[in-house]
Amino acid sequence: MTKPRVNSALIRRINTGRLFHIIRQNAGISQQQLSHVSGIDPATISIIINNLEAAGIVRRVIDAPTGRAGRPTSALSIDARAGYLAGIGIEPDAIRIVLATIDGARCADLIVPGSLDPEAAREAARAGLASALRMVRARRSTLLGVGIALPGLVSLDGQVVFAPNLGWRDLDFAAGLRQSLKCPIRLENDVKAAALAEHLFGASRDITDFVYVMGRSGIGGGLHLMGELYRGPHGLAGEIGHMKIVPGGRLCGCGGHGCFEAYASERAILAELAAQGHPARDVDAVLAACRDGDKTVLAVLAEAGAHLGLGLANLINIMSPRRVVLGGSLARLAPFLLPAAARALDENALAAIRHDVELVVSVMGDHAAPMGGIALALQQFLDDPPVRLGHPRESGRRTK
Amino acid sequence: MTKPRVNSALIRRINTGRLFHIIRQNAGISQQQLSHVSGIDPATISIIINNLEAAGIVRRVIDAPTGRAGRPTSALSIDARAGYLAGIGIEPDAIRIVLATIDGARCADLIVPGSLDPEAAREAARAGLASALRMVRARRSTLLGVGIALPGLVSLDGQVVFAPNLGWRDLDFAAGLRQSLKCPIRLENDVKAAALAEHLFGASRDITDFVYVMGRSGIGGGLHLMGELYRGPHGLAGEIGHMKIVPGGRLCGCGGHGCFEAYASERAILAELAAQGHPARDVDAVLAACRDGDKTVLAVLAEAGAHLGLGLANLINIMSPRRVVLGGSLARLAPFLLPAAARALDENALAAIRHDVELVVSVMGDHAAPMGGIALALQQFLDDPPVRLGHPRESGRRTK
DNA sequence: TGGGTTTATTAAAGAGTAAAAATAATTCGC
DNA sequence: GCGAATTATTTTTACTCTTTAATAAACCCA
DSSP states (O other): OOOOOOSHHHHHHHHHHHHHHHHHHSTTBOHHHHHHHHOOOHHHHHHHHHHHHHTTSEEEEEOOOOSSSSOOOEEEEEOGGGOEEEEEEEOSSEEEEEEEETTOOEEEEEEEEOOSSHHHHHHHHHHHHHHHHHHTTOOGGGEEEEEEEESSEEOTTSOEEEETTTTEEEEOHHHHHHHHHOSOEEEEEHHHHHHHHHHHTSTTTTOSSEEEEEESSSEEEEEEETTEEEOOTTSOTTOGGGOBSSTTOSBOTTSOBSBTHHHHSHHHHHHHHHHTTOOOOSHHHHHHHHHTTOHHHHHHHHHHHHHHHHHHHHHHHHHOOSEEEEEEHHHHHHHHHHHHHHHHHHHHSOHHHHTTOEEEEOSOGGGHHHHHHHHHHHHHHHHSOSSOOSOOOOSOOOOO | OOOOOOSHHHHHHHHHHHHHHHHHHSTTBOHHHHHHHHOOOHHHHHHHHHHHHHTTSEEEEEOOOOSSSSSOOEEEEEOGGGOEEEEEEEOSSEEEEEEEETTOOEEEEEEEEOOSSHHHHHHHHHHHHHHHHHHTTOOGGGEEEEEEEESSEEOTTSOEEEETTTTEEEEOHHHHHHHHHOSOEEEEEHHHHHHHHHHHTSTTTTOSSEEEEEESSSEEEEEEETTEEEOOTTSOTTOGGGOBSSTTOSBOTTSOBSBTHHHHSHHHHHHHHHHTTOOOOSHHHHHHHHHTTOHHHHHHHHHHHHHHHHHHHHHHHHHOOSEEEEEEHHHHHHHHHHHHHHHHHHHHSOHHHHTTOEEEEOSOGGGHHHHHHHHHHHHHHHHSOSSOOSOOOOSOOOOO
């Protein structure tokens, strides 16, 4: 049971974080606007901004004259030179590495072959990260944090509990990297990480309550509630793939029957196509067939879309989020899934609740997992900044 | 969009509230133990306790000698003389009123006939409340807060959006009472309120993440996440009754098919019995038949229990709570529902998640809703105490 | 009286807020 | 054209509030 002390340091950390994100998402904002937006007093802002500037996190540029009277504003922005964050998305067959500045701007992108052997995957990630750093001509000491996102159950303390696709169980994947990289590392389930990225960098920045639904081979979910990721008491909340939508229905990989992901996942769609004798074996082929107007494929997708809508309706009835974000292969297939899904949603979600829910598609694409890693790293960076922010005001007070 | 300022006053409110609840649940605790339990510094505690004592909220009794050396501890407890909280549970046919001291101890209990006319219901509640106050010989000025719990959708600002059982829509039920009672009033959905009561007064005091599932005529839910009630962006989260567990299944009152409450609610059970020609028309009759070993009733309940387990499995798969609490008529029928429900749970919930979830029955009984009202009133009292706590330290500083 | 235990007080450090002051441009008056 | 007034933004100062650590006080028992 964590009980963070409620004290001044916490206040400062919260307010600093809030200002950081506002600046990040509104580059060029002035201190006065910042005060208006955040509700924090201008004096407090002055102090915090000065600290952030001294730490090299925020940059201040005096604006060009506007032509109007008064002292010109200075434009605040996150200083890209502060250092880099790395996001690592681990999949069975590929490891995606993204390097970003601390404002989340992507500046390097890399895919290396994956491995089911943890040690090999770790080494591949490490080597890939080194390459990425070379790509931007950055020294390893400029790496401020690393976030790792992988498909599987991850405990609250970042241990891999079970990752069926990777064949990993009870593994501290980050430990080895932490040693060799000498910088903070966080590890999280890829869908939860992607939800975080959606909140920090995506289209749902101002949405405090949304559900991220990601189709990979199966279906995962991330609950973002009250402005923060909800992990649940064991870190397993949001695993919606095995919600039962058809009692006694199709056999699922989990051993159960009628699971959500046995009907609406990429794997389920491909399996259904195969069962109907269709040659498509991956999402690209499915999309190509759709564009050619392949009736079989369109029918299968409509069917899957209807089940998708049914599952989402349950999710919406329970959580009443403001938005549902679709990611992964669900996002790619969305054009052909959504019509049926929207119908099923209208039919099965309570009207009063359905009315206020948007169903949108993530724009993150394949970057969802590694950008989730960036989000994790950024969160870590703000939770526990390497330079002590908010230190005592320099004692250079002039006396009258 | 609420954005509470993060400042010293907030810290004090949070810490004061924490101490209040610890004292409430551990009457007789000493300041030192309080510090140990809460993690708050003894000095801070000293100040806060002095304020609470001066406000008449906490009482300090110097303990009898313990036989051991040292200054005797003083026992802290919530001062029952501080005043009363009222909880009002509104149902179509009855209004339940509970009076409690601010530590949540029930001291009066009353049921008056209900009404579908808002004005009549309001007047009945007001009159009942006056009677309850007379029962404990208390003046109306000692009433510190009122919480109202009713079956229906309630917006975040306490407006009744839709209460089908009462036939109310878009109604500010509390407004009239607020005028005549001249004390703070909060209004909330009864299941959410009951979940709050379960957290503050029930068996789930130390559980930060649980789901409260209440069977009335339908089925409602309350999500208690991260130590607080989750209302969702519109206050409609947790309305699990219309989760679809059987696609295209039984017609539900909502117009949809296959809803949770069309299979596992009191109304559904009674309807099924009627369809099978059984004479039981209420829960009492059902329970009596069960005790007589009535096969028909037991079979219907087992069937309903299986569907209950199926619905709970979905809830658990999504939320991964630490506990599911059953209340209302589900609690009364629990002995005959649970075996089948537990089986369905084992079958349909992911093992990794199922393993850490308890399924328990609320001990609140019929008091759930009005005690929910008490919980609301207490929360209101602590959020916005009538006497300003944490006032400036008395200026009686002695100088050396 | 002295030892031990618990509570209360005090001083220090840090946070936020409000008001005043400083800063830096433009605009006005001549 | 040039200085003073104006305007808008940021910083400083003064103050309150909070936590925390160190210190003092209160109290019982031996």
